[in-house]
Amino acid sequence: MVRARAWTYDGTGLAWLQERLGRSGTGPGHVVSELVPSGFEAYLRIFHRFEAVDGSGRTRRWQTWAVEGGIAFHSELSHLSLPDVHGAAGERVWQTEEGALDGRSRGALARLLAGMTGDQDVYFAYDLAALSWGEEGPLVRRSRLADVESVREEVKGRVGSDGPEFWWPQDRSWVVTTDCDLLSTYVGCSNETAERILGDDELEALPVTSRTRVDWYADRRQGFRSVLR
Incomplete structure (x- = not known):
């Protein structure tokens, strides 16, 4: 900043x-x-936009992720408030x-x-x-x-x-x-x-x-x- x-x-x-x-x-x-x-x-x-780390080209929007996690999608939304970005095995799945x-x-x-x-x-x-x-x-x-x-x-x-x-x-x-x-x-x-x-x-x-x-x-x-x- x-x-x-x-x-x-x-x-x-x-x-x-x-x-x-x-x-x-x-x-x-x-x-x-x-x-x-x-x-x-x-x-x-x-x-x-979030992108899958596996190189598949899959993407994910903030709003979709927020709604799935019961989080309000708003102008001050922090990525820290989104559900965990890691998979079941603990590996990172999404990145931006x-x-x-x-x-x-x-x-x-x-x-x-x-x-x-x-x-x-x-x-x-x-x-x-x-x-x-x-x-x-x-x-x-x-x-x-x-x-x-x-x-x-x-x-x-x-x-x-x-x-x-x-x-x-x-x-x-x-x-x-x-x-x-x-x-x-x-x-x-x-x-x-x-x-x-x-x-x-x-x-x-x-x-x-x-x-x-x-x-x-x-x-x-x-x-x-x-x-x-």
Whole structure:
């Protein structure tokens, strides 16, 4: 999550975005405003799809898993609140990625946003990953939205296989943020774009607000009831 940076953003492609990020304030944990800039009509959480570790290609959605376990599917749901991810023999059966929206969901999101963005260029940026990998400043690439996988492959040797941490179009009409420590991606966008994302069968998403908790223990604070039964 939020850490002390070893650089400033003046003159970088991330300067505008960092100026509009908030902080967690006095409350516990971390919130959406630390990840996604202010000023958007709508904010969403996109859950990273679980995949079977046996290589079968099987996937599992958070909502299905939650309902099967009698857990409320809500905007602050933590993977720690889901039923055990291990099989009868104790082996791990399902996994999902920190810091990277799964490829299937990433492709679906890129295609959907392309319909809203048209031909304008899109920026793909790495911040904490660049810092962690010893870069001298944020790493920003400008390309077409359809090139997200090519950009990921190009920078993998410099910042790893996560991310992009931030992507946004030239008109800044939306921002996608995937923090390196989280199992969900957050989006700031227009109401129209939000409706399209929420209605897409390939994406598992819920509306959030700028104050929605995003950390692993979001729904484990005292007094919060996530269990349906």
